[in-house]
Amino acid sequence: MNLTADIVIMGSGAAGYSAADAALQKGKTVVIFEKRPFQGGVANCAIQYIVVRNEKAYQDKAFHLLYEYGNYNGNPKVIRRYVDNSWRTREFIERLGVKMEVADAVPLEDLGAPERADGFPPAINVHGDDTHALGRGRGHGGALVGLYAMRDIIKRGGTYLLDTPLTDIKLDENGAVCEAIGVHNKTKEEVHVSCKAVIICAGGVQDDPEMIREHTGFTYTGKDAPNGGNVTFNCFPNTKQTGDGHKLAWKLGGAVGNISIEGHDMIPGPGIETSTAWITYNQFKIMTEQPYLWVNKRGERFFDESLSNNHISTCRGIRNQPDRVSYMIFDDDTRKHLEEKVDYFYFVFPAEKLTDVRGQFKDLIENWGNKHVFMADTLEEICAQAGISEEGLKKTIDRYNGFAASGVDEEFDKPAQYLRPVKKGPFYCMRIYCGGYNTIGGIRINGDMQVIKENFDPIPGLFAAGDNVLNELYGNPIIAGLGAAYFAMPLGFAAGDCASEYIDRL
């Protein structure tokens, strides 16, 4: 099949449909290649959208906050693209007919305030309004956005090629993009689209263990953690996010940027979540949010655990420990406390209190065979089962119980209400690894969303947006800030604008 379009888009996720919307608004023709037989990509998971208001003072403050959040490693031109286009996310979603609810309107003077209890890190969640796209059934709003976006884009003349991965991009004699080629997964028919620009919006690399190992140094545990490993991902099964966009950009001479794990600490192994990341079998996802005693293999504390519902700081802490692994330990008094009231509430897995914690541990250990949770009458047994240094843990607990008694954490200044002693068996322990919803980064772009080479020359006609470029926002941490649809969409709009303007200049 041969087609012609101004702009080809690789991937129909958050960045892809936003790029298509922007290009159509600028009167361009678009073809979207989508590897899977359906629309929307990982963005079908999204529910929460942080939206920077369309007000100059608000955008300026958000810009400074994000730049500072990445310790000034991010590309300020790309950060600017994000903050200035963020309002279009909400406008687009509402235009499609998906209802959005502002869960937390953050006024200008409160942007950047450090205290948040909802699990999102300071300076990353507080750069805009916390807005939720309402889904149907047990789904999240992002699923409706992906479907309605496809219907809308097709109605406006765009073409979706589903089940058809984009496999190659051709450059003309001047080195500019001139053709995109895909192959239908089932019929094996080749599709050639002659075009002036391609926007790579192909998402992360979380389903490619080799890329994860090479670019992040982590070993992927795999679904249900059959092979050890020390990083686990939390998405729909079989998302096939294998870094196809990265591989193409790099093949065409694009610079290799850092790939980061998005950052969401997790207990791996069977019995935690169903095939859908936000429907869990039990309440372990809530337990790992709580601010009690966390240690490494040596039995040593490694962070102020009041940050335990801040997945990024927690993962950064874990990443710096031996074997990149951590343990959370609590005793039977804390078990009772959790059955009366949790300290940290998490809106994705809402519960004011836990039920039958012992029963949940027993079920996970005995019925699911999960090797990452432990329950025993003595700390010695916990240490032996979990692989924690007994000497180290005892020393830590002696000191920590002293802090609990005095109400002063002399080590990390954790607030007194979270200093719960570890005294009375049975004891409960969970082995927690770094994880993420996705990976971000790997393709380098400039402030005009163009893919750049090592010498920063752009590849003419090649643009990129979404998770695969998100490290431009933060610089290059190994554990990133959030990879989010609410970052992917504004950058998608910007890429659609920039590619259209590039074509107008030809």
Place this chain on the structure above:
Amino acid sequence: MKIEIKDYCIRCGICVGLYPELFAHNFEEDCIDVLKDPDTDELKQQARDAARDCAVTAIFLEK
């Protein structure tokens, strides 16, 4: 009763996770399989619940 899944199903696995007697992932074909026609009252109710819980209204029931 027959269950039909529309092609815009996003393979999210909500139906698979909640109603494993009726739905399963088919990773080879990259689709969701309907395992059987709901033939008992309990399975018919599960099918109705699945249609209600689906993220994108992809599950349709024919009498």
